[in-house]
Amino acid sequence: MKAGNPLYQRRRAPTPGELQAIPWLQALTADERERAAADIRIALAEVGETVCRSGRPVTYWFGVVDGLLKMSIDNAQGQTTTLIGIPPGGWFGEGTALKREAYRYNIHALRKTMVAGLHVDTFHWLLDHSIGFNRFIMNQLNERLGQFIAARESDRLNNPEVRVARSLAALCNPVLYPGVGEILRITQQELAYIVGLSRQRANIALQLLQARGLIHVEYGGLRVLNMAGLQSQI
DNA sequence: TCATTAAATTGTT
């Protein structure tokens, strides 16, 4: 959200309900929370809109209040690889914010998404002053490490059903994405974008996973019935 | 609140 970014122009203060949807605020003391909340800004990203771009200096630490984002990287050959989808409750970019480096990925909105941003200076103030915040960040980094290890594992297998299963398990991770409730709100088209499949193939994979009793497919979303089963798909 | 209509999503070829 820099000056040139349209999101920056549309940013505003958060409502109480939106603050409620920011998980790490709960880990702070009242004083810390007051200071952090005063610095949070909210903006609505339209479909396809860029939230942050690789190479730009980190000015905000971002999170999803509601909606769905995708994180992707462009390689030297100009191809784009989608790494993860980010559902409600997800905050990302601690690594680069910590080191005050440039973003190493692109973030785009897969649908209309309410994005929250904390200025990187306040992020560092919290790191320097709040034990609860440090615990949250450490927990988050650890959880994400587990996800990337699982993702690498399934990349080698390259089986569509497995990749869909692992992606769904990742998207429903309650530690990283506490805003995702009983049902994960995601269309089959959005899931296809994240996994890198056609919608038809994503549809087939979902039906198969449902037939195995691991998920229940619904209109505009799905319900995970067996998380461990999803993660152990081969 | 209910019926009608438009838009979004899904199932299938």
Add this chain to the structure above:
DNA sequence: AACAATTTAATGA
């Protein structure tokens, strides 16, 4: 990629 069927959201009485 295209089409039909289904589901939800929006509209207005």
